[in-house]
Amino acid sequence: MFSGSISHFCTLSTHFTATVLDLSDNQLTGELPDCWIFTGFLELLNLANNKFSGEIPPSLGSLFRLKMLHLRNNNLIGELPSSLKNCRELRMLDVGGNKLTGTIPQWIGTDVANLKVLSLRFNKFHGNIHPRICHLADIQILDFSRNNISGKIPDCFNNFTSLVQKGNSTESTRFYLYPISGNHFERVPYIDTYADNVLVHWKGRESEYRKLGILKGIDLSSNKLVGTIPHHFSDMRGLVFLNLSRNHLTGSIISSIGQMEMLEWLDLSRNELSGKIPNSLAELHFLSVLDLSYNNLTGMIPLGTQLQSFHPSTYAGNSQLCGLPLAKCPSDHGHGGKGNNIEEEEDDEFISRDFYICMVFGFITGFWAVLVTLFLKHSW
Template sequence: MSELRCRSLSWNDFSGFLKRLKTLALSNNFLYGEIPNSFSLLTNLIHLDLSLNQLHGQLPVNIGKLTSLSYFLVANNNLIGKITPQITGYNIMNFKNYSIRNLVDLEILDLSYNKFNGEVPHCLGNTNFTDNQLEGAIPRSLCKCKNLKVLNLRNNKFKDVFPYWLGSLPYLEVLSLPFNKFHGDITNNLSKIATSPFSNLQILDLSNNNFCGKLPFMYIKQFRSMMDIDMSTIGSPRYLKNKFGNYMYSIKMIVKGKQLDHKKIITSKSTFDMSNNHFEGEIPNSIEMLRALRNLNLLHNLLTGNIPPSIGNLSLLDGLDLSSIRLIGEIPQELVSLKFLEVFIVSYNQLEGPIPRGNNFDTFSSYSYEGNLELCGAPLLEC
């Protein structure tokens, strides 16, 4: 059909011939207009993917009728409005409440990269609300979502303290909260945390918020999945899959100083990103417990003290950014043992003494060290 040109689809008679339809995937096209309410007649639908189109308007008011729905993906469109009244689907005409809470099989809800605003509804499933204008607090009803693996609230306007209660979710692997207005001391509610909180967490991104206080030592000790080294993932990364074995998750992250758009989440690339906050105190030695860590980013904080030599025990580390904080002393020679280290940045601190030599340290440019007036040795001036 190389000559076929289609500007739109007529979606008015789905009820007549598509009642048994289970999968409708129309992503990455040029579909425009509103999502029709007639979709609610596809009562056997399990997978609905309308992402990467030019759809606009609000979510269908009767979407809650699709009680068999497991995947509802409308990311990367121009949808607007508050999620709460639309996603709960209260139909004034017939006084029935088609709440998303009726979607008991919902596994993934992806509303990212639209123009939604308001507060987040009490919803289910692996949730991606990235790059909208959502605000308020994270609803505590999420702690009832015991199968939740991914919570991605990147780049919104959430204003809340750290949601410590998410630590009770046994399968949570990705917690991404960057570019919001989260605030306060993460350690304030340590007495309330669950037994072994966040034990399956592989990716923690709290960057670009207003968190303060010390780095959460007590949480670090519980990140068991970041402690187990799996050398088989060095050449063959492990991706986050759904129960059908499909890769249906995506995430944006700052890795090795660059923003990367991962179409598939690599859980074997364990990440601890606390950059661009107001954390203070010293970097805890307990960080060495996270032996599976690949990316450690503490850029732009109020941290003090020395670089812990124990970081040299993070044998899989390939990205380490400790720039623009208040570190003093020498760069530990133990870091030379990090043979996978590709990016090392300690610029704009108060470090001194000779730069270690050997392995990858022979490849780092002066950019890694600039702004430390007392550092010396290649690639800077001789000591």
């Protein structure tokens, strides 16, 4: 519950040698001091969950060793300073939950291309997502949700090598202390509890993860994105969650979505998607959270263990969608996810009605034919 300003931070000696500075989860206020040039040994700076205001100071760009920068959930304004492109060792940049403006800087995809986590969520960023963002080969969490981002989704997300690969494809970041022993620095391993400390909006709630492990996801929800979902999304076989809800996306759900076999959470709700739900969606055996509501989807929900187990609200707002768990599809409509199943249903319906009628009529006719013959043929 520490409070007050940290402006006196500028009076620190130039011999400041800490590698980790964590002031998170307090009640600190005021503007961030613009004198970080004296803290060149910092590898992690965590000022999250306070009440800091003003702009992000440009001198943060002088922290050449910085690997993690947490500024989330404050009242920071302005744009991301271009000086941050000098922090080429950044692995995690989390500025979510502020009032930052401007466009997403192109230097993020070029100068700080080693990012594992990039969270710009819940700000006021606008403009398009530049294709240079696709240079982030090691990215595991990409969160641009709840902004004013417009335009199309770049058709190059399959360049995210970490998301294409299944499993934990990136190493955790370790930090070191540099305690002064006389005039010498002693390099001592520091516990890596900060290695993957990140806030993720996961399955409807915010959760803080100390270890990312195989958790990989993209959240572009609550923006103004248009166009179709790129077909190359299906190449991201390591993706665990995908949230594209509350945009203006059109077209159909990609037919090869079943290739994203690690998906546990898929939210495409409140867009303008049309067409049928692809059969391959029923092949996602890890899928535990699904929301396709309020689109223009049509036809029959594909048959499978997963899709019929979800609550009907999963498919709400699609008036021409039918099949379990919604109302049964009309038998004379050629809708549906699997044509063979429809033909089998029609065949079964034929056997259970016309076939048995003919069978009974044939039995009666045959029986009386034998009986009449017995009456006429006295020898029999």
